[in-house]
Amino acid sequence: MDRRALMAGFGAASLGLLVPGGSAAQGRPAVAIRAREGALKLHPGGLETPVWMLAAPELRFRRGENLQVEFANDLAVPVGLDWRGIDGVPAIELLVGRRLLAASGWENVRIPLRHAGTVLCDMSVFANQNALPTRGQPVVVAESEPVGVDRDEVLLVEEWRLRADGTAAVPGTDPNETTVSYTLNGKPSVDLSARSNERLRLRFINGSRRTVVALKLESLDVTVMAIDSQPAEPFPARNGALVLAPGSRVDAFVDVTGPPGSQLKILLHDGRQARPLGLVIVSGEPPARAAPLPPPSPLPSNGLPARLDLKDAIRANIALNGPEWTVIANLAASPQPAFRVKAGRIVVLALTNRADVATVFRLHGHHFRLLDKLDDGWKPFWLDALAIEPGQTHRIAFAAEHAGHWLIESVATDWAAPRFVRWYGVE
Incomplete structure (x- = not known):
């Protein structure tokens, strides 16, 4: 698959409040998020790669809750939180609604979670010659209604351009003399264990800043259920492949039907080559049920309009x-x-x-x-x-x-x- 074929696949896949202060909403404690320096083991030689990251607990909530965040900036440069997938909260809109948080700054923010879906909280940083690559933080907003899956997992894909000394190039800079590397949830490879006839909800996030990627689940039935934090009319992924633009999110229901012991590859294609990112391993435990589940019903609506009148647009x-x-x-x-x-x-x-x-x-x-x-x-x-x-x-x-x-x-x-x-x- 070359780059043009990958982009054609993107088309085919498409077809086929922030208020200051306040107490924790609905009895939940505030969530602490810190922008800080960190490191990842990304280099084949074992060298650690310095990165800027968001230190936070697992961010899982439910539609209708208020997300209260205590955000601290431990970096030496101003940064801001960019919430991909959250609509209609103008006060969190960086630069036109809110300034970046100064170095060593702290703020308390509250965001109403009106929509269920998969959200990416990312760092926005002005161009800086001493900048480091940044990592995003997945946010899951669950539906108010029950959803018929056995497990719910987030899979965050990130791209790195690594130099020989273990450092990495920042997007928007010259990547000469670097090698391309991808991680899944911050690791070179991730294995998921599942039982036969188990249904998984896999929330795929393309954390790359510049690259369209295709993700393929080998020998698995994959149904696209939501794209970019909003429910979709369910449709099968062509050949089990999902194509994601930078920052995009796809929720897929995956029915595991392979025999015990099967090791099914999770592959990434970036328009140049295919790369293994992990495995879905079918365990020897008893099946989740006697037969696979029937095709899934659509996810509950988030209330976006069913129709758009284009005549007077x-x-x-x-x-x-x-x-x-x-x-x-x-x-x-x-x-x-x-x-x-x-x-x-x-x-x-x-x-x-x-x-x-x-x-x-x-x-x-x-x-x-x-x-x-x-x-x-x-x-x-x-x-x-x-x-x-x-x-x-x-x-x-x-x-x-x-x-x-x-x-x-x-x-x-x-x-x-x-x-x-x-x-x-x-x-």
Whole structure:
């Protein structure tokens, strides 16, 4: 599979409050998250790689709860928390709603978890010559209703560009004289044990900052249930493969049907080569049940609109590579929004990639539908990020439900490419 085939697979896979202070919500204690220095054993020679990471307990909650966070910055540079998958909370929107937290700073924030889904809490840092690669922190917001699975596991894929001395290149810098390495939950390889006829919910997260990846589960029945923190109309993954843009999340139900002793590979393909990331090992324990479960029903809705009336939509054309974009450190000097819209209106954006490599667009604050070519329908899922091939234009639509100022992002699928931002206003 070359890069073009990988991107074609992305299309096929698509088809086939923050308030200050306050006490802990609903009796739960506040969750402490610290930005600090750390290290991972990523180098084949056993050298440790310095990284910046978020030190936190397992972040699992339930829809309707309030997530209260005590965030401390132990680093020497300002940082902020970027919550991929949480809509409609303008006060946590970095740079347009909230400044980065200063070095040695502390803040207490509260976020209402209105939607169930898989969220990625990531660090946002201004470009700095002494910066280190950063790790994300998965967040699980469970449905209020029961979901018929035996186990629920998070699988965070991260990409590293390693130098011979054990250090790693930061995204947006020259990766020359580095080798590519991937980890699963911070390890070179992870093994999952499962019983025959067991159903697993695997929450895959692409923590790479620049690379579209395909993840394949060998000889397993894989059903896509949610994409980018929102339920989807269930559909089978083609050949058991899932294609994720940078920062994207896919929840899949996996039915383990192999005989005891089977070792089924978890493979990653980045458009250059396939790499083993782990195994699903079928244990010798008694089966979970006499026969596999029937096909799953859709996950409970998060309340996004069932239909979008495109007839009277506000429309805008956005070139992902135009001069209007700026690097994130200079956003304050770019006061003009990409567009403004009244709350409650439908927005249709035509996104054009004029670069010679695939470019990833991300919408903050809202989820969107990917429209069919003739604007006569949309794919049966919601997204917050979309990879667009060179020379291509895709149209997306969303209901501008949440007033505030929100970021949009554009970044090429090239390790050295800068991260560009603009903003839009919902009034």
